[in-house]
Amino acid sequence: MLEIRDLHVKFHDRDREAVSGVSLHIEDGEILGLVGESGSGKSVTAMSIAGLLPRRQCDYTGEILLDGKDLLHADRAELRKLHGKEIGVVFQEPMSSMDPLMKIGEQVEEVLLIHTKLTKEERRRMALEAMAAVELADPEAVYDKYPHELSGGMLQRAMIAAAIVIKPRLLLLDEPTTALDVTIQAQILDLLKKLNRESGISMLFISHNLNVVRKLCRRVAVMQRGVLVEEGETETVFHHPQHPYTQRLVAAIPTRCRKEDQP
Amino acid sequence: MKYAAKRIATLLVTMVVVSFLAFVAFDLISGDPAEMMLGTEATPEALAALREEMGLNRPLVVRYGDWLLGFVTGDLGMSYDYYQPVGELLAPKILVTLCLSLLSFVIITVISIPLGIWSAQRSGGLFGAVHTTGNQLFMAIPPFFTGMILSWVFGTILHWFTPGAFPGLTNVPVALKHLLFASVAIAIPRIAMTGRMLRSTIRSEQRKSYVRTAISRGNDRGAVLRRHVLKNALVPVVTFLAQTMAEIVAGGIVVEQVFGIPGLGRMLVVSIANRDYPVVQAIVVILAFWVVLAGTVADLVNARIDPRLQLGGDA
Ligand SMILES: Nc1ncnc2c1ncn2[C@@H]1O[C@H](COP(=O)(O)OP(=O)(O)OP(=O)(O)O)[C@@H](O)[C@H]1O
Ligand SMILES: [Mg+2]
Numbered sequence: 001m002l003e004i005r006d007l008h009v010k011f012h013d014r015d016r017e018a019v020s021g022v023s024l025h026i027e028d029g030e031i032l033g034l035v036g037e038s039g040s041g042k043s044v045t046a047m048s049i050a051g052l053l054p055r056r057q058c059d060y061t062g063e064i065l066l067d068g069k070d071l072l073h074a075d076r077a078e079l080r081k082l083h084g085k086e087i088g089v090v091f092q093e094p095m096s097s098m099d100p101l102m103k104i105g106e107q108v109e110e111v112l113l114i115h116t117k118l119t120k121e122e123r124r125r126m127a128l129e130a131m132a133a134v135e136l137a138d139p140e141a142v143y144d145k146y147p148h149e150l151s152g153g154m155l156q157r158a159m160i161a162a163a164i165v166i167k168p169r170l171l172l173l174d175e176p177t178t179a180l181d182v183t184i185q186a187q188i189l190d191l192l193k194k195l196n197r198e199s200g201i202s203m204l205f206i207s208h209n210l211n212v213v214r215k216l217c218r219r220v221a222v223m224q225r226g227v228l229v230e231e232g233e234t235e236t237v238f239h240h241p242q243h244p245y246t247q248r249l250v251a252a253i254p255t256r257c258r259k260e261d262q263p
Numbered sequence: 264m265k266y267a268a269k270r271i272a273t274l275l276v277t278m279v280v281v282s283f284l285a286f287v288a289f290d291l292i293s294g295d296p297a298e299m300m301l302g303t304e305a306t307p308e309a310l311a312a313l314r315e316e317m318g319l320n321r322p323l324v325v326r327y328g329d330w331l332l333g334f335v336t337g338d339l340g341m342s343y344d345y346y347q348p349v350g351e352l353l354a355p356k357i358l359v360t361l362c363l364s365l366l367s368f369v370i371i372t373v374i375s376i377p378l379g380i381w382s383a384q385r386s387g388g389l390f391g392a393v394h395t396t397g398n399q400l401f402m403a404i405p406p407f408f409t410g411m412i413l414s415w416v417f418g419t420i421l422h423w424f425t426p427g428a429f430p431g432l433t434n435v436p437v438a439l440k441h442l443l444f445a446s447v448a449i450a451i452p453r454i455a456m457t458g459r460m461l462r463s464t465i466r467s468e469q470r471k472s473y474v475r476t477a478i479s480r481g482n483d484r485g486a487v488l489r490r491h492v493l494k495n496a497l498v499p500v501v502t503f504l505a506q507t508m509a510e511i512v513a514g515g516i517v518v519e520q521v522f523g524i525p526g527l528g529r530m531l532v533v534s535i536a537n538r539d540y541p542v543v544q545a546i547v548v549i550l551a552f553w554v555v556l557a558g559t560v561a562d563l564v565n566a567r568i569d570p571r572l573q574l575g576g577d578a
Contacts, residue, residue, distance in 0.1 A: 052475055076483075083481035092477075096472040099491045101569055110490075114481040150573050162480070 001202055002026040002170060007062035007072070009044050009053065018044040018058075020226040026170070031196055031203040033213035033234060035249065036223035042206045043092060046172045049204070050089050051079040065078065066170070084111040088163030092174040094155035098147040105131075105143030108162040115166060125195060130161040134191055153184040160188070164195060171195075171203045177212060189216050211253045214238055222246050226262070266566055266573040274559040281551045282334070285544060286327045293540035294317075298342050333547070340541040344534070349545045357549070358432060360515060360526035367446040367453075367511050372504060375454045378459025379500075380488070383469075394462075401455035406514060410448035410521035417444055425522030449515060453507050460503055464496040471495075484505065498565050498572075505561030506532045509554040 002025060009019040019041040026032045036042050047053050049064055051071050064072040066086065071079070088111075091097035098107060112118050118126070124143070131139035134157040147155060156176055163171055173192070177185040188234035193216060195201055205211050213220050214234050220238070221229040222245065229243040241247040297313040298305065314320055318329065333339065339349035379520030382394055418426040424440040432438050468474070477487045513571055527546055534542040566572045 050479055051481055080481050080483055083386065083479050085481060087479075088477070089479040090478060093472065097476045099473040099477065099495070100571065101494050102491065110477075110482075111480045114486070146570050148574075 001028045001067060003065045005063040007048055009048060009058055009060045011058045015066060017226050022228045026202050026204060028198045029202055030091055031205055031217045033217035033220035034204060034206045034223065035208060035210050035213050035220060037208060040223040041226040042223055043174055046174050046204060046206060050172055051086055085115045085166055086169050088168035088171045089171045090159045090163050090176045094152060094159045095147060097159065100147055104145050106157050108158060108165055111166050126165055130165040134161045152179050156180060161176045167199050167201060169202060171201050173203060192216060208247050267563055270559055270562055274555060277320055277555045278552055282331060282548050283327055285548050289540055289544045290323060339545040342539055344537050344539045344543050349541050353545060356527045356530045358526060359524060360512060363442050363445055363515050363524065364512050364528060366442050367449040368508050370446050370450040371453045371457060371507060375457035376461060378458040382458065383465035385460040398455050398459050402452050404449045404452055407438060407517045408449055410445060410518045413448055415446045429524050441522055441524055445518050445524055448518050449511050457500065457503060461496060461500050464499055465492055468492045468495045494568060498569050501564050502561050505557040509557040512553055513550060520567050
């Protein structure tokens with residue numbers, strides 16, 4: 001459903017390309033993992049897909065095709081129709097990515113306000129459903145809270161709820177679990193798996209942790225300094241990493257984890 | 264709600280402290296009121312009798328309590344010059360100054376907010392340069408100067424109104440003309456300041472991550488601004504507008520002189536010249552109350568806009 005062809009992004013104020021020549025594809029209903037160290041261009045790749053690149057501050061070439069339609073060069077009006085409805089984004093830092101002065105519930109249902117003609121009550125009901133689906137405890141209470149009143153894990157769930165309140169076709173998840181402790185991280189991974197299974201939403205799951213990706217994704221792509229260095233079945237990449245960088249990534253995972261997680 | 268109660272309690276305490284300080288200060292500088300009233304040739308017996316009658320022999324704190332009680336019930340003492348209760352003397356002047364200030368405030372708000380929003384949408388290059396220059400120019404114009412020009416052009420040349428012939432508030436159309444020109448003079452630099460401030464807060468908000476989230480949900484530029492950015496940009500502007508509201512009352516003093524508007528400002532100038540301390544004291548306390556009141560209103564409004572501010576508690 002999504003195909004990236006030879007994507008290059010270079011910010012004007014940087015010497016090196018943030019993304020140089022990445023080609024990727026995501027199948028219908030698939031969760032693709034994208035790993036790489038900090039600054040390797042994962043977020044920039046995701047923002048390119050979402051049509052959220054700061055276009056005036058960078059040069060970009062290549063193609064990003066969603067069902068054959070190019071997103072990379074689409075104009076604002078075209079993107080607006082896709083934003084939220086076809087493509088949902090869960091950003092890296094939930095606290096700064098939320099409007100600090102808008103109630104959680106209103107942020108969760110904002111997509112409905114923009115893309116549907118539902119009444120206020122219907123929107124509220126759907127928002128509460130989405131919040132329950134991401135297992136936010138006591139959605140009714142959380143609905144009226146402000147971001148500063150929630151913990152990191154709750155915010156991350158609220159972000160996910162906001163992204164899935166209209167089931168998008170593609171969900172971009174930019175390190176949705178990094179800031180969380182291990183238990184909550186595992187819960188969110190389960191949640192994403194369930195969403196993917198039940199709603200068939202395709203996902204791009206970004207992480208710098210190969211081990212986390214392994215629990216969720218059948219296929220994984222590895223980026224280093226803007227370049228896609230390896231791509232394939234997660235288990236294959238995990239057990240037989242070809243590129244030296246991937247080998248180092250795998251070696252960095254404690255052996256205990258490697259054994260434990262054998263399927 | 265709890266925050267509001269706390270904030271109002273703070274306000275009352277501040278008012279008591281401020282008025283006490285003013286009371287002590289005036290007690291020190293104003294010398295002997297009995298002598299002020301009877302003149303220097305009065306006999307010691309007459310002075311002593313008057314002092315006793317006026318309660319001047321009582322301790323300071325008791326006299327302050329007495330004065331405060333009078334103040335809140337509208338009894339502000341007697342003017343030395345006019346032999347008239349200060350309250351009665353000041354009430355019409357306060358009304359005039361209040362009208363002038365409110366009119367200025369409305370002009371400032373109604374123009375600067377759309378101006379700030381509009382200019383925030385335009386960036387860089389020529390617009391930026393013109394904007395900055397124009398802005399600094401308008402900020403630098405002192406209201407009395409604009410006032411002189413306005414009253415010369417519209418008063419002396421065009422005869423739209425007669426400077427100095429303020430008819431009183433009952434003659435609404437003519438009074439309004441006087442007040443309007445004076446308000447414009449007061450408003451111009453403040454519009455420039457407020458507009459510039461709003462522009463810069465909007466622009467810094469627009470760079471924040473939540474804006475990207477809003478776009479990712481399908482908001483267009485206008486919706487991002489309306490639904491998210493404006494509210495976030497408002498807090499410093501509200502604070503600034505409240506300061507403005509406090510300052511235009513004091514700033515109006517000079518402009519009232521230029522236009523011959525009989526407000527608090529003129530009253531203050533005359534009373535200081537005549538050492539009419541009860542009047543000066545009342546005006547000083549009223550202005551101080553006005554300033555702390557404006558600050559409190561700003562805090563309450565801001566706490567409604569940004570609930571995080573309620574956490575700070577005793578601000
Ligand atoms: N708006 C921007 N302007 C200039 N440079 C940018 C901008 N956004 C990203 N970059 C640069 O692009 C490169 C890739 O950044 P990116 O955010 O994609 O990394 P990442 O893989 O997501 O890292 P992390 O794991 O830390 O999130 C970095 O060198 C970064 O500094
Ligand atoms: Mg990133």
